[in-house]
Amino acid sequence: MLIDFGAVKLMQPPSSEQTELATVAIGTRGYAPPEQFAGHPRLCSDIYALGMIAIQAITGIPPQELHPDPETGNIMWQQTVQVSEELAAILDKMVCYHFSDRYQSATAVLQDLKRM
Incomplete structure (x- = not known):
């Protein structure tokens, strides 16, 4: 099982007036x-990483x-x-640049793989 392809740290905003929370990204380019x-x-960020691992396994690149x-x-x-x-098509959807175009859950990926 592969999980946690990157680490993030939740950062509190400098003042209570700021409502957006940010993270510090750590990961392998x-x-x-x-x-x-x-x-x-996003939750689908790990799906991207897994898709890239699969593409590397298939291509050797x-x-x-x-x-x-x-x-x-x-x-x-x-x-x-x-x-x-x-x-x-499945791998391409796993590694879409825009997260909104990507699979949103591992279950959705598995469903498409089972249909193959």
Whole structure:
């Protein structure tokens, strides 16, 4: 089981007038999603990390060596390996640049994997 791909620390705002809480991001570039490095991790941030590990396992290429699509920010990896369209679509959704486009739960990922 793989969990906790990054660590965050909740920080209290300097004054009670500020309501937004921020975090300090710690993680490994390539595996941690953009929102985590911006200090705003989401529950789906670990799904990104797991997807990047899966892509590395399939391609043999570390995430730091994969390049983002300049228009979407999504990682371009499919041209490096032959993989089924169904699996590629699942992995792409796991590592979407924008967290709102990503799977929101591990259960949702598993459901799609079982449908393959």
